[in-house]
Amino acid sequence: MANNATTYYDLYRHSSIGQMLTDALDDLIGEERIDPQLAMKVLTQFDRVITEVLNEKVKARLSFKGSLDTYRFCDEVWTFMIKNVTFKLDNGGTSVTADKVKIVSCSAKKPDDK
Amino acid sequence: MSNAAVGAVYEHIINEVISAVRIDFEEAGVDEAALDELKKNWQRKLSALNIAQFPWDPKPEAANVVQQHAPVAIPNTPQNVAAPPQQHASYTQATLSPPQHHQQTPQPLTLPGGNVQQQQQGTNGVHIKTEPGVPQQPKQDPPQPIIKQEPGTAPQNPNAHPAYPGPARGMAAQRAAQALESQYGARAAASISAIHHGMGSQMNNNPAGQPVQPHQQQQQQMYHQQQGQHAQRPPQQGQQQIPQQQLNAQQQYRQGVAAQMMQQRMQQQQHQHQQQANGGQNALHAAQTDGPTDDSAFDAVLMQRGPDGKPVNMGRVEIDNILHSQLAARAKQMEGGGLMLPLKEATKTRNLPSKRPKETGASQVDGPDDDDLKDEEVDEDAINSDLDDPEDENIVDEDDDELPHMMLCMYDKVQRVKNKWKCTLKDGVLTVNGREYVFHKATGEYEW
Numbered sequence: 001m002a003n004n005a006t007t008y009y010d011l012y013r014h015s016s017i018g019q020m021l022t023d024a025l026d027d028l029i030g031e032e033r034i035d036p037q038l039a040m041k042v043l044t045q046f047d048r049v050i051t052e053v054l055n056e057k058v059k060a061r062l063s064f065k066g067s068l069d070t071y072r073f074c075d076e077v078w079t080f081m082i083k084n085v086t087f088k089l090d091n092g093g094t095s096v097t098a099d100k101v102k103i104v105s106c107s108a109k110k111p112d113d114k
Numbered sequence: 115m116s117n118a119a120v121g122a123v124y125e126h127i128i129n130e131v132i133s134a135v136r137i138d139f140e141e142a143g144v145d146e147a148a149l150d151e152l153k154k155n156w157q158r159k160l161s162a163l164n165i166a167q168f169p170w171d172p173k174p175e176a177a178n179v180v181q182q183h184a185p186v187a188i189p190n191t192p193q194n195v196a197a198p199p200q201q202h203a204s205y206t207q208a209t210l211s212p213p214q215h216h217q218q219t220p221q222p223l224t225l226p227g228g229n230v231q232q233q234q235q236g237t238n239g240v241h242i243k244t245e246p247g248v249p250q251q252p253k254q255d256p257p258q259p260i261i262k263q264e265p266g267t268a269p270q271n272p273n274a275h276p277a278y279p280g281p282a283r284g285m286a287a288q289r290a291a292q293a294l295e296s297q298y299g300a301r302a303a304a305s306i307s308a309i310h311h312g313m314g315s316q317m318n319n320n321p322a323g324q325p326v327q328p329h330q331q332q333q334q335q336m337y338h339q340q341q342g343q344h345a346q347r348p349p350q351q352g353q354q355q356i357p358q359q360q361l362n363a364q365q366q367y368r369q370g371v372a373a374q375m376m377q378q379r380m381q382q383q384q385h386q387h388q389q390q391a392n393g394g395q396n397a398l399h400a401a402q403t404d405g406p407t408d409d410s411a412f413d414a415v416l417m418q419r420g421p422d423g424k425p426v427n428m429g430r431v432e433i434d435n436i437l438h439s440q441l442a443a444r445a446k447q448m449e450g451g452g453l454m455l456p457l458k459e460a461t462k463t464r465n466l467p468s469k470r471p472k473e474t475g476a477s478q479v480d481g482p483d484d485d486d487l488k489d490e491e492v493d494e495d496a497i498n499s500d501l502d503d504p505e506d507e508n509i510v511d512e513d514d515d516e517l518p519h520m521m522l523c524m525y526d527k528v529q530r531v532k533n534k535w536k537c538t539l540k541d542g543v544l545t546v547n548g549r550e551y552v553f554h555k556a557t558g559e560y561e562w
Contacts, residue, residue: 009524011522012522012543014520014522015520015522015543015545015550016160016163016165016517016543016545016550017124017127017128017156017160017543020156020159020160020163021131021156023155023159024152024155024156024159025152027155028148028151028152028155033144033148033151034139034142034144034148035142037142038135038138038139038142038144041135041138042131042135042138042152045131045134045135045138046127046131048134049127049130049131049134050127051541053123053126053127053130054123054541054542054543054552054554055540055541055554057122057123057126058119058123058541058552058553058554059554060119060551060552060553060554061553061554061555061556062542062544062551062553062555062556062557063556063557063558063559064556064557064558064559064560065558065559065560066558066560067560067561067562068535068560068561068562071535071562073528078525078528078537080535080537080560082558082560085560087544087546087551089117089551096546096547096549096551098519098546098547100519101519101520101521101544101546102518102519102520102521103520103521103523103539103558104520104521104522104523105521105522105523105524105525105528105537105539105542106523106524106525107524107525108524108525108526108540108541109526
């Protein structure tokens with residue numbers, strides 16, 4: 001991971017867009033159109049691009065409240081399980097509720113140290 | 115609602131990733147089609163999740179418009195695809211599948227020219243040299259030697275016409291079939307059978323069952339000659355014009371050829387007996403080289419020797435039985451003949467071969483028994499599934515049904531005062547209730 005000047009978290013691979021990319025790559029690998037190394041390169045690019053795009057293009061703000069069920073801090077990664085959570089989205093003021101949400105969060109400070 | 119931004123953001127991500135890896139694909143020697151497919155698949159899978167409205171998805175209004183226009187755009191296709199059966203017979207499949215048509219139909223049509231090629235490809239010198247003296251020698255490729263003699267007879271016929279409508283068509287089809295077989299082997303089987311098709315129906319016009327009748331032999335000889343001469347003439351005339359001594363030499367040889375031809379034809383005729391009932395003078399039959407017509411009377415894929423030695427069509431039920439016994443045998447082979455099994459399963463599988471034929475007996479006339487195949491597959495799975503925990507699968511399924519509620523992000527700050535937590539998050543993706551949200555910054559307060 002540390003071959004480039006900057007490295008990026010691969011946690012976004014677990015998002016829906018990352019999962020679908022992985023699926024699509026798996027399909028191509030299964031058909032032997034590409035080899036796994038190339039797929040890894042694609043995923044590495046994805047890590048970079050999604051981090052940059054979320055940082056630069058997205059302006060939306062969000063606040064949420066709930067009751068914390070479980071918390072964990074391990075290897076600079078926070079994991080929260082929050083119950084009965086209400087999200088408030090800034091623009092439009094709509095709110096979304098869910099009975100359980102898992103939050104996985106990496107440190108924004110020093111992604112290079114990972 | 116920030117959900118609206120998701121589509122644009124994701125599209126941006128996709129485009130950027132695709133363009134970023136383009137060079138990697140080139141370096142890896144992967145064609146660009148794979149990259150395009152990756153992008154399309156990616157977008158399609160995302161759309162299937164239905165987490166947001168994506169720019170690449172057709173707008174709901176747009177979809178309606180397309181549906182309204184669809185009936186207008188379609189009418190061209192049904193003419194070709196869904197032609198009624200009667201029409202179908204005269205259409206021939208050649209019209210429906212241009213590539214094969216283009217590739218193979220020219221064979222019968224341009225035969226006189228093509229013969230030379232065939233000869234050059236397929237002839238070994240021995241055949242030609244010994245041809246007059248050894249007339250009874252079995253020939254693999256009858257047409258070739260005849261053409262050798264063509265130069266002697268050719269000048270007699272000034273009116274060359276390639277499309278001789280008589281028995282020559284059968285010859286042409288025969289040669290086309292042979293050429294196909296030699297060039298394409300088994301792959302051309304469908305085309306060859308289609309050619310034979312046409313020949314079989316043509317044979318209907320000849321007095322069947324008397325292959326070596328003198329009259330027919332003459333006819334055979336006649337069209338051999340005429341093909342060589344590119345002629346379109348009545349048979350009698352053609353025969354008279356040929357010098358007698360040459361005729362004798364040819365005749366001897368051709369009798370052998372003709373007899374063999376007839377023999378082949380009789381075999382084909384036997385196989386396609388029902389086909390003759392359709393009446394074969396339709397010239398398009400000969401041009402059809404891409405498989406039997408859909409309305410053909412073929413109802414068997416396998417043949418077996420009957421008690422009298424003649425091939426008999428096998429019914430679906432019989433074929434099913436064969437397949438079942440083979441499947442069961444293979445399954446048994448894989449499990450070590452039942453030695454490695456719990457007694458219960460072993461006996462169950464052992465019963466398979468003996469039970470199946472009875473179950474799929476004569477009473478079943480509606481095609482293969484789907485249940486049996488499924489049972490077998492299930493059985494095979496069950497054999498190996500001792501270590502599998504079916505409950506695990508259920509849990510996985512539940513998770514798959516609905517996207518997990520999850521937020522992936524980075525944290526700036528996480529603070530705790532007693533049981534009150536405050537955190538500042540950024541650059542996150544949130545999936546909740548089947549919708550997806552992106553945010554630049556998020557603050558959360560919660561109690562433990």
